[in-house]
Amino acid sequence: xxxxxxxxxxxxxxxxxxxxxxxxxxxxxxxxxxxxxxxxxxxxxxxxxxxxxxxxxxxxxxxxxxxxxxxxxxxxxxxxxxxxxxxxxxxxxxxxxxxxxxxxxxxxxxxxxxx
Amino acid sequence: xxxxxxxxxxxxxxxxxxxxxxxxxxxxxxxxxxxxxxxxxxxxxxxxxxxxxxxxxxxxxxxxxxxxxxxxxxxxxxxxxxxxxxxxxxxxxxxxxxxxxxxxxxxxxxxxxxxx
Numbered sequence: 001x002x003x004x005x006x007x008x009x010x011x012x013x014x015x016x017x018x019x020x021x022x023x024x025x026x027x028x029x030x031x032x033x034x035x036x037x038x039x040x041x042x043x044x045x046x047x048x049x050x051x052x053x054x055x056x057x058x059x060x061x062x063x064x065x066x067x068x069x070x071x072x073x074x075x076x077x078x079x080x081x082x083x084x085x086x087x088x089x090x091x092x093x094x095x096x097x098x099x100x101x102x103x104x105x106x107x108x109x110x111x112x113x114x115x
Numbered sequence: 116x117x118x119x120x121x122x123x124x125x126x127x128x129x130x131x132x133x134x135x136x137x138x139x140x141x142x143x144x145x146x147x148x149x150x151x152x153x154x155x156x157x158x159x160x161x162x163x164x165x166x167x168x169x170x171x172x173x174x175x176x177x178x179x180x181x182x183x184x185x186x187x188x189x190x191x192x193x194x195x196x197x198x199x200x201x202x203x204x205x206x207x208x209x210x211x212x213x214x215x216x217x218x219x220x221x222x223x224x225x226x227x228x229x230x231x
Contacts, residue, residue, distance in 0.1 A: 044207075101220075
């Protein structure tokens with residue numbers, strides 16, 4: 001089975017500071033990784049995904065992530081955060097079971113931006 | 116358009132009630148999903164439909180009954196729920212679920228369910 005671990009349950013940062021949200025994965029086969037964001041009282045929105053190719057993936061809202069196979073990591077970064085980035089962030093991996101795709105989430109990281 | 120809609124937004128029901136949650140997408144996706152999300156937890160998969168057929172049931176209690184009447188609609192019928200079933204129920208869809216593991220799942224805003 002494939003899984004992801006988000007190393008920080010909460011990350012507080014000041015506005016306009018850089019941020020890194022950490023995600024490590026466990027997989028014995030080809031891995032496909034996703035970062036989703038969940039704003040308060042909303043559903044999940046895709047930030048970015050890694051399927052293959054360039055290990056640096058750019059997403060929406062100025063976020064980017066780097067796939068590192070040797071360290072089995074897929075950390076999310078943003079050079080300068082805004083108050084509106086306050087949300088829950090989920091790293092996820094997909095794998096197949098019973099002929100269908102299954103998306104498995106990490107425990108989530110709550111990003112809090114302080115003015 | 117990458118929109119998945121869910122109705123109702125909020126639902127309060129008693130333990131003896133029967134209610135249904137509805138999910139709709141018009142992206143031509145052929146895979147649809149139900150997730151349950153408790154407060155401060157990640158979403159947990161409940162059911163997967165692929166081409167209108169149930170592919171995965173994650174050992175969900177029978178008081179939850181999914182239905183996929185056509186490729187655009189997904190329902191979740193609720194009966195005799197327990198207070199611990201109170202949660203945010205999220206629907207998602209993806210292209211087909213058949214092309215390996217690369218499909219992106221698009222989520223709806225969810226239905227917040229409270230069972231009294």
